[in-house]
Amino acid sequence: MRKYHHIAAWVVFALSVLVCCLFCLRWRQGQEEKQLLDTSRQADCWKQAGCGWVRVSAEVLAFNGVIAAKNTYADFVSHFDDQVKLVRLNSMGGDVDSALKIARVMAAHKVDVEVRGLCFSSCANYLLLAGQRKVIHGLVGYHGCLSCFDVDANLVVAHSKDAPLSAALIEHRILEFKKFQLSEGSFFRNRGISMGILKVSNRPDKGRNDGKVYLMLIPSRAQLEADGWKGLEGEQDWGLARAFNRLYQQKKADLPIVYDAPALHGWSGVRDKLETGILSTVIGRI
Template identity: 25%
Template sequence: MVSIMIYGPGSRGNAEFCIINLAFHLRLAMPWVVEMCKKNHYNILTLLIFAMFLTCMPKPAFSSNSDNEKLYQGVIKKCDNELFRKNNTIPPGKTFEDVFPKIWVSGSVLCISTSDIDSVLADSVESIIDRYGARLNKVRISSLGGDAESAMRIGFRIYQNHMDVFPYGMCLSACANYIFLAGRHKYIGTSRFMGYPENKWVVTKPIIGFHGAPKPASEAERSNIDLMRVKDMHDKFFAMIGVSDSITDVLPCNLLNDHLFQETQSKVGSSNIYWVHPPQEMENVFRVKGLRYNKNFKYKLVPGTSKLADEDRMPVGDGFLAGPCRL
């Protein structure tokens, strides 16, 4: 099993206690130490003191594959239990959002499930975080994307409050660009999900689908005050989180030679296509920090293509797996 070892800094108080404790035990052991010296058992004595000294070292906190998966599923279940406590069915002719709220709180988790991120949602998130403060330290989100400025408002608050993010089902476009990337830790696991638009439970990996970013190209776009304001927010956001913003707008070149990608692009247009970066590539290419995932994590593809297989994608839009090649 692959494990990540994280050494956390100990407090001064803990260090002082440890040194006092070490001195106390050495004092108790002094008669034995003198006896060892008389018998020239210096190797045993050295090992003993070294072992006692290790008790003052910072303790490693292990985050294994199973730990990541267990925490991920626990957060997802916490939100679902609160949501479906009174009702777990969707009447015929109704959608998920007709029956359930877009945002709610379960313990230390802020739960968000929405097809569209807008200013109303951003206002609600800001208000809830202000009200709960440090009691909220996790965000579980499922979203098809939405308004970039509103998503950045949410992302700024997540980053400033050091909250962990747990994408669930789908986190596409503005959700991936600005909310997922804002998390202190970003957990990726497997869970049950109420899929769009059939309202059926499916077991899936979260789809963190990137596409689109406010990058004015034409003169008319550059003269658009609103667009330039959002572009300025975008630049400040990525400078703040320390991630390369090319993750949001650089079309992976492995897709340019993929016949299914070309066919899909000609049928549905680029706005309905998203691409998923493997976690390892997010870390190594785009400098995304704080990812927590099973080291064997991988998406399944349609054989011979970069298209996500049906079992590893949601029935919304068309998803492709980005390769390591970049334009």
């Protein structure tokens, strides 16, 4: 009888440990989801208090929110000077023209860049890339670039808010697109990247080959370095990446993201794999 009591006690103990572990896991997941929601609200803000450029100190400039076409560049210029050594970012992206102009100024002054939260789209394509040191404390995400497209009338119409467009206006905007592509391509070449990650992230399935649509591709630091990125420090916050997809499953996010599997870290020859789309066989989401 004692033997059975002993076994029962161990079973109760094991179940208690399991319940405790599950509780702790869910608590941690809840904290990650709260952190992501709080961060994304700041990264996606427009005119609220705390949005835009803020001079934190003589040497530190911070940006929270959406990169707007009308005033973000002018606001940046009014806050930036030769004393700035570090730019902190938390942005969902925004206007590509403004972002590229800001990035060129940052690159010319050789400032360091730190992601504190999210850096998606044009924030990742240009602002982060402009840094001498690029420190990641959050998530950096990509969904293509204008140089990844073949520009034609269909693309212009798809990206236009005006309707209908005259043939002359379509032709004018095609020329504008191509002019930006030349400027963007020049920036990428000067920063030394191969655009492999951008090309994969430009696809709706972000390289998964599963016919589904994803919001962003979240590459690892090793993949970015293999693609030509220099001066990287830190790593993607995989806890936030998993939280993003849990929020999608809870219908609190419009689309899931594709993020790197730890097995890819330290791969050699990742650049070729990215450019041929082989990456899709090993990247997954939870």
